Amino acid sequence: MDFEFSVIIESLPALLEGAKLTWFITILGIVGGMSIGILAGLGRLAGTESLGEEPQGFFKPLSVLIRYVSGGYVESIRGTPIIVQAMFLYFAFPMLVKAVIDIERFRVEALTAAVITIMVNAGAYIAEIVRGSVISVHKGLLEAGMSLGISRFQLIAHVIGPIAIRRMIPPLGNQFIISLKDTSLFIVIGVGELTRQGQEIMASNFRALEVWLTVAILYLIMTTCLAMTLRYFEKKMKMF
Amino acid sequence: MSIIIELKNVCKSFGNTEVLHNIDFSVTEGEVVVVIGPSGSGKSTLIRCINCLEMITSGELIVDGISIPAERKRTRQIRLEVGMVFQSFNLFPHMTALENVAFGPRKARKVGKTKATDIARALLGKVGLADFEDKLPGQLSGGQQQRVAIARALAVNPKVMLFDEPTSALDPEMIGEVLDVMKGIAKDSGMTMVVVTHEMGFAAQVGDRLIFMDDGKIVEEGKPGEVMKNPKSERLKDFLGHVKHH
Numbered sequence A: 001m002d003f004e005f006s007v008i009i010e011s012l013p014a015l016l017e018g019a020k021l022t023w024f025i026t027i028l029g030i031v032g033g034m035s036i037g038i039l040a041g042l043g044r045l046a047g048t049e050s051l052g053e054e055p056q057g058f059f060k061p062l063s064v065l066i067r068y069v070s071g072g073y074v075e076s077i078r079g080t081p082i083i084v085q086a087m088f089l090y091f092a093f094p095m096l097v098k099a100v101i102d103i104e105r106f107r108v109e110a111l112t113a114a115v116i117t118i119m120v121n122a123g124a125y126i127a128e129i130v131r132g133s134v135i136s137v138h139k140g141l142l143e144a145g146m147s148l149g150i151s152r153f154q155l156i157a158h159v160i161g162p163i164a165i166r167r168m169i170p171p172l173g174n175q176f177i178i179s180l181k182d183t184s185l186f187i188v189i190g191v192g193e194l195t196r197q198g199q200e201i202m203a204s205n206f207r208a209l210e211v212w213l214t215v216a217i218l219y220l221i222m223t224t225c226l227a228m229t230l231r232y233f234e235k236k237m238k239m240f
Numbered sequence B: 001m002s003i004i005i006e007l008k009n010v011c012k013s014f015g016n017t018e019v020l021h022n023i024d025f026s027v028t029e030g031e032v033v034v035v036i037g038p039s040g041s042g043k044s045t046l047i048r049c050i051n052c053l054e055m056i057t058s059g060e061l062i063v064d065g066i067s068i069p070a071e072r073k074r075t076r077q078i079r080l081e082v083g084m085v086f087q088s089f090n091l092f093p094h095m096t097a098l099e100n101v102a103f104g105p106r107k108a109r110k111v112g113k114t115k116a117t118d119i120a121r122a123l124l125g126k127v128g129l130a131d132f133e134d135k136l137p138g139q140l141s142g143g144q145q146q147r148v149a150i151a152r153a154l155a156v157n158p159k160v161m162l163f164d165e166p167t168s169a170l171d172p173e174m175i176g177e178v179l180d181v182m183k184g185i186a187k188d189s190g191m192t193m194v195v196v197t198h199e200m201g202f203a204a205q206v207g208d209r210l211i212f213m214d215d216g217k218i219v220e221e222g223k224p225g226e227v228m229k230n231p232k233s234e235r236l237k238d239f240l241g242h243v244k245h246h
């Protein structure tokens, strides 16, 4: 077995392009996933005691609806493989749109499909992380807040939120890393991310060892960056 | 002196179990009412109904002129006027002692930041914790935490203070410091207080009225000294016997 260091040098520019794309999809996916996840996570708790007290009147049926919609989203995403979600969005969704509303040429760009898939997929898992952390806030603290006469919004913003966020960080770190690695699956819809670049270089020079070793190291560097960022936030927050 | 808390024929059920049965009870402004009774008799439920942490199932509750359930939308108004101290302190773990106390004035009473901090400092001084304002709850002893919790409840400037076994979770040597703070509030500010406690010394010393609850009913009430000296019901005699032995 021979190891050609020059192969790495040669393939590095293309692999770095791929890594850039991987990073781009991941960051957009995480930002979107966080937004969706917070909404859906709180949505699953709408009208429950975990967010203060049960709502009255008009808000009661509304909160039930919000709970069901959020729950349906989380369960259907968790219950299907991400690769199927990507395929569905890229291949099946445009056909569905064309069938329903008669648009001539509707298609979803591969990159767009990749970003949306990560957002929607991570969002479902983040929703569960948010829900779990909120539930874990001790009920006595909510009562202490309520007995001061603050509003539900203030209770969520100043009591439940800050305490829950501290508990979210470790599982969020986990999810961010999973999402980053999940981008490698977009090889199936032809997005030129890191794994795809590796595959293409491999097909042209047959240097499996050098190429996949470099690809692995690049992934490792990116996941380490994510992990360190979360560690930073974890340390920065007052611990109790 | 006018009546500030009134319960008329109040029942409270959890699911199918009724735990408060047709309670009639009122508290006059400035009065210190001590509530005693065996575990599960409904003491906590009673005072939690007063600030609407539990919603009464039937009957009427009037606090500071607000009638529940009719004016249920004004629950927050009631809570502004009724402070509560819990057995387990329930301080916000992510806030310092000072932030815990300043939180209520700032958010519930919409007082400016400097003013809220001044209020909080003054109250921490009053409960003897001026030197601990930057400590997180986790860095304080139980007795200190409970004193911060009392300051936090007082900071919103309530008309009534509810205490649910404020010393039950404390080591014996810390009970005194908390009771002293409570005595101070009763004596100096003439605060209306409803206190669930088994500290009979406290009841005798600061209580204007003692209430004995059993099985979701008020079984006996009167001047603390008299009730303790001449209990009428067997159940209270029994209960007092148990408390004294502790």
Ligand SMILES: Nc1ncnc2c1ncn2[C@@H]1O[C@H](COP(=O)(O)OP(=O)(O)OP(=O)(O)O)[C@@H](O)[C@H]1O
Residues within 6 Å of the ligand: B014, B019, B037, B038, B039, B040, B041, B042, B043, B044, B045, B046
């Ligand atoms: N949230 C709840 N759900 C169902 N049952 C409850 C709830 N809270 C209290 N109970 C029941 O109501 C009854 C009265 O409880 P409560 O806590 O008021 O008693 P207590 O007199 O404060 O007792 P302790 O001295 O142990 O604190 C008990 O039988 C208890 O099991």
Ligand SMILES: [Mg+2]
Residues within 6 Å of the ligand: B043, B044, B045, B164, B165
């Ligand atoms: Mg109790």
